[in-house]
Amino acid sequence: MKPPYEIQRFELRLSGLGGQGILTLGKVLGAGLALEEGYFVAQTQSYGPEARGGASRSDLVISSQPISYPKPEQLDLLVALSQEACNQYYRHLKQGGYLLVDDSLVKQTPTNIYWGLPFTTLAKEKLGMVQAANMVLLGALAHLVPFVVPRAMKKGLETSLSPKFLESNLKAFQLGMTQAKKKYPNVQTQWTSF
Amino acid sequence: MAKDKQQVVVSIYPDWCKGCGICAAFCPGEVLELGPDGKARVVQGATCRNCGFCEHHCPDFAIVVKTKRRIANNREVDHAHEG
Amino acid sequence: MxxxxxxxxxxxxxxxxxxxxxxxxxxxxxxxxxxxxxxxxxxxxxxxxxxxxxxxxxxxxxxxxxxxxxxxxxxxxxxxxxxxxxxxxxxxxxxxxxxxxxxxxxxxxxxxxxxxxxxxxxxxxxxxxxxxxxxxxxxxxxxxxxxxxxxxxxxxxxxxxxxxxxxxxxxxxxxxxxxxxxxxxxxxxxxxxxxxxxxYEIFSRIKPSMPPEWFVPYEESMRGVPPMPALGEGYRFHVTGLTHDVNGYPTSRPEEVEKLMQRLFRKIDQFFYDIQIIEETACEDAEVVVIAYGCVARSAHLAVLQARELGTRAGLLKLKTLFPFPRPAVERFIRQCRAVIVPEMNMGQMSREVKRVNNGLSSVRTLNRIDGQIITPAEILKVLQKA
Amino acid sequence: MAEVTQLIHHYLRHNKRFPHVLCPGCGHGIVLGSLVRSVHQLGLTKDEVVLVAGIGCSGRIAVYVDFNTVHTTHGRTLTFATGIKMANPRLKVIAVMGDGDALSIGGNHFLHAARRNIGVTALILNNNIYGMTGGQSSSTTAENCYSTTSPYGQQEQSFDIVELAKAAGAPYVARSTVLHVKLLDRIITTALARPGFNLVEVLTPCHTQFGRKNKFKTTVDMYKWYKKNAIPLDSLSKLPQEEQNQRTPIGIFVEENRPSLEERYAAITCRLEEASK
CATH class of the missing domain: 3.40.50.970 (Thiamin diphosphate (ThDP)-binding fold, Pyr/PP domains)
Structure with missing residues (x-):
């Protein structure tokens, strides 16, 4: 199992509010990258009182080499699903880092250079379940981030989810990927940060 | 119990007796008393009613009440089901 | 064994x-x-x-x-x-x-x-x-x-x-x-x-092999570790937190107490090298060694690699067994290096042990953080470069 | 009757020094005798009995009998007993505690052991005082009684162990004094034969530390006081109300059936095993 890309150290933060499925997403994404694609991944998340109801955060450090320091220092990619999260963590983005927001929830971005997709709206309107927003996001990541390989992510979902939930999740994943592809067709060439 | 009245011997292990006096105080036949050494001793074995009070209540396992027949036969307790 | x-x-x-x-x-x-x-x-x-x-x-x-x-x-x-x-x-x-x-x-x-x-x-x-x-x-x-x-x-x-x-x-x-x-x-x-x-090597406690009537629960032996039966297996003995003799019965006789305590220490002391493990990274030629454990060792690892890139001959000694304290290894690095750095997320608990070994042989720097945040590689790197 | 002492001797550890360490007239020895007779009557082997004891005078009796004996820490007897029983439910686990042990320092463990109905027979040897440490007041020292830490009389209300055990949900609760040995034998035997948490409170005199400070001239006076004061539970209601409050009822207070924790746990394991097939 050889990872498709050589990654030095890629730092990704998923952030938003409790209930948006951010912690689950972090787990699924991390497991997919680590177990299906063979990267070294260290995933941490915010614990404590703040994790319930308030802000929610999941961090991943991804590398082709063993990871020493497990926490992100300068983010390569920030995913923000709430205005607060976007405001709070934008300053942790490193120069040339990318920002991806749910533009149905984040109305004011601190920069003009960002990717925006309405994950929550898509989940609500196209799938009828707002909880699937995180899987729509995962689908988008699979298109936007070169080393997030769609096939590996789907396989990860198959092994971790019960058949009962699998179909709807895969549908959400597919939706996210299609929408991202439609809006940002040439994204892969833009990556310089790893 | 009464019919065994004459066939009983009460004996005390002086080494284990601490002289608390429970046996002497409660013995219905007044068989026992505390001797000058502070330990229990048998003063009138003949009045023993074989009630077993002293044996059950001796906190130091120092009193044995034996029937004479039992002494003659030298029978042991059946420990068949012991570990 | x-x-x-x-x-x-x-x-x-x-x-x-x-x-x-x-x-x-x-x-x-x-x-x-x-x-x-x-x-x-x-x-x-x-x-x-x-x-x-x-x-x-x-x-x-x-x-x-x-x-x-x-x-x-x-x-x-x-x-x-x-x-x-x-x-x-x-x-x-x-x-x-x-x-x-x-x-x-x-x-x-x-x-x-x-x-x-x-x-x-x-x-x-x-x-x-x-x-x-x-x-x-x-x-x-x-x-x-x-x-x-x-x-x-x-x-x-x-x-x-x-x-x-x-x-x-x-x-x-x-x-x-x-x-x-x-x-x-x-x-x-x-x-x-x-x-x-x-x-994988999996050990289980050694059970007595002798018949129960010969069993002495806390017998002195070369190893110092007596065999241990489970309750209900036929080896009836007394377990007590009081100082006890070889049979497990409470004792306060000085010679028996002394023997028990000495054996308790001996059974760990004499197997020091079986118990003790450390991990060295880039230590062979190191002039400055970071001694760390737990999550801080990960920060230290990155800091050491960065320091090497910047020309400082740094090394990392990661402690995996904290006690018994790895005195021989630490002493070796203290003699070898001009400085050792002990970063830890407390006010200096392991650095006390390191300083006890040091005896003025080299410079022991501490780096402490007690605000609930991990010590970052950058912080360690800073101390490394000054040391 | 001869078999009584002979029988007890069969269960004693003769490589241990006798007479035992307890004071003259201490009732703990009587409880030990009763316990041995009960074990014998039920035909339990020495190997399957685990006697777990706490700290204090009561804790010392474990060492004298040839069972599996564990002398634990102060107040924590029931926690050890819980671990032993859950680890090996085939063992007959008996916890011997004093009043200070079980109800002061170990009060919480006592409540929880009763609540979870762990298969342990708990004997609380209640002498209303801290004996081994020199006669300080315990949570069962009656109001206005004297002790070294209540030199002007105890100002606190005392615990009623039976009521406490009932409230905590123990399915078997009984009380006797060491003077009422026949009752004691009967309730200990019953308790040992039952599954779940069975509580036996034994009133046992401490003349050395309690009696002397509270106007009992001799040990025997304390036994006489038990004789006068203790009353079988079913006779209690025949007394006038004001006299009822003066007397200590003895007998069986609760006898119910409730599945023990280890039984319920085994049922879960079984269910999971079935489901995985």
Whole structure:
């Protein structure tokens, strides 16, 4: 199992509010990258009182080499699903880092250079379940981030989810990927940060 | 119990007796008393009613009440089901 | 040394993307743990939760949630006496409550494993933030002189490996073993390999082989570790936290007390090199060595590599066994280097040990952080470059 | 009757020094005798019995009998017993505790052991005082009684062990004094034969530390006081109300059937095993 890309150290933060499925997403994404694609991944998340109801955060450090320091220092990619999260963590983005927001929830971005997709709206309107927003996001990541390989992510979902939930999740994943592809067709060439 | 009245011997292990006096105080036949050494001793074995009070209540396992027949036969307790 | 290798139940290796706390459970089950008693406390709670899910599914697994941590360790000792490999997991305040029974287990030589996911500050302190505040408590928390084995882990795979090791050492030396983790290590998810049981060395306590009437429960022997029967196996003996003679009966006769205490220490001391493990990174030609453990060792690792790139001959000595303290290794580096740096998330608990070894041979720098934040590679690098 | 002492001797550890360490007239020895007779009557082997004891005078009796004996820490007896029973439910686990042990320092463990109905027979040897440490007041020292820490009379209300055990949910609760040995034998035997948490409170005199400070001239006076004061539970209601409050009822207070924790746990394990097939 050889990872498709050589990654030095890629730092990704998923952030938003409790209930948006951010912690689950972090787990699924991390497991997919680590177990299906063979990267070294260290995933941490915010614990404590703040994790319930308030802000929610999941961090991943991804590398082709063993990871020493497990926490992100300068983010390569920030995913923000709430205005607060976007405001709070934008300053942790490193120069040339990318920002991806749910533009149905984040109305004011601190920069003009960002990717925006309405994950929550898509989940609500196209799938009828707002909880699937995180899987729509995962689908988008699979298109936007070169080393997030769609096939590996789907396989990860198959092994971790019960058949009962699998179909709807895969549908959400597919939706996210299609929408991202439609809006940002040439994204892969833009990556310089790893 | 009464019919065994004459066939009983009460004996005390002086080494284990601490002289608390429970046996002497409660013995219905007044068989026992505390001797000058502070330990229990048998003063009138003949009045023993074989009630077993002293044996059950001796906190130091120092009193044995034996029937004479039992002494003659030298029978042991059946420990068949012991570990 | 006679050892028993357990038969494996699961043949193939598996990979898992797991929390440090999950890895502890995997390690414990791999080592043959079949009894867990605990009381929920952040940030160790996942260990109890996963045990509650897993143990009842094993043929003889027992999970019980007790009323507090004192009770938890009491139940663990009871289960271990009854022949089970047993463990509990806790965090700072709960660890304080366990001290009484750590002493009891030490005196009665009951094998067991305590995982303490450390948190910051005295009292309730910083419940959800990382710290390394219990290092000396793990060593000296209980009253009276006693030997103890304290291990630590710095990444998720090590959580598994060191839990297995903790069980092995506790069974081998009939001693409580404490595994110190921190919130970062316990709450980081990483890929782990769950090894094949056949390839893994698993020790179980040695049982007496002589007939019960010849059995002397705390007999003096070369190894100093008497064989240990389980309750109900026919070897009836007395277990007591009082100083006891070789038969286990309480004694206060000086010569018997002295002998017992000496043996308790000897059984750990004489196997120092079996118990002690360290990990060296870039140490051969190092002029400055960082001595670290737990999550800080990960920061230190990155800092050392960065320092090398910048031209400083830096090295990392990662402690995996905190106690008995790896004096010989530390002494070697102190002689070799112009400076050693001990970064830790407390006010200097391990650096005390290092300084005791130092005797003025080199410069010992400390780097302490007590605000619930991990020491970053950049902070260590700064000290490294100045040292 | 000869078999009584002979029988007890069969269960004693003769390589241990006798007479035992307890004071003259201490009732703990009587309880030990009763316990041995009960074990014998039920045909339990020495190997399957685990006697777990706490700290204090009561804790010392474990060492004298040839069972599996564990002398634990102060107040934590029931936690060890819980671990042992859950680890090996085939063992007959008996916990011997004093009043200070079980109800002061170990009060919480006592409540929880009763609540979870762990299969342990708990004997609380209640002498209303801390004996071994020199006669300090315990949570069962009656109001206005004297002790070294209540030199002007105890100002606190005392616990009623039976009521406490009932409230905590123990399915078997009984009380006797060491003077009422026949009752004691009967309730200990019954308790040992039952599953779940069975509580036996034994009133046992401590003349050395309690009696002397509270106007009992001799040990025997304390036994006489038990004789006068204790009353079988079913006779209690025949007394006038004000006299009822003066007397200590003895007998069986609760006798119910409730599945023990280890039985319920085994049922879960079974269910999970079935489901996985």
């Amino acid at each position: 006679p050892t028993k290798v357990k038969k494996n139940h699961r043949k193939e290796e598996r990979s898992l993307f797991a929390l440090g706390n999950e890895a502890v459970v995997e390690g414990a089950l791999l080592a043959g743990c079949s009894f867990f008693a605990g009381y929920p406390i952040t940030p160790s709670t996942e260990i109890a939760e996963i045990m509650a899910e897993r143990l009842p599914r094993l043929p003889d697994g027992v999970f019980i949630q007790m009323e507090d941590e004192i009770a938890s360790l009491g139940a663990v000792i009871g289960a271990s006496l009854a022949g089970r490999k047993s463990m509990t997991a806790t965090s700072g305040p709960g660890f304080s409550l366990m001290q009484e029974h750590i002493g009891y287990a030490s005196m009665t030589e009951v094998p067991l494993v305590i995982v303490n996911v450390m948190r910051g500050g005295p009292s309730t302190g910083l419940p959800t933030s990382p710290a390394q505040g219990d290092v000396q408590q793990a060593r000296w928390g209980t009253h009276g002189d006693h030997p103890i084995i304290v291990l630590s882990a710095s990444n998720v795979q090590e959580c598994l490996d060191m839990t297995v090791r903790a069980f092995n050492l506790s069974e081998k030396y009939r001693s409580p073993v404490i595994l110190l983790l921190d919130e970062i290590t316990a709450h980081t998810r990483e890929k782990i390999q769950i090894p094949n049981r056949e390839t």
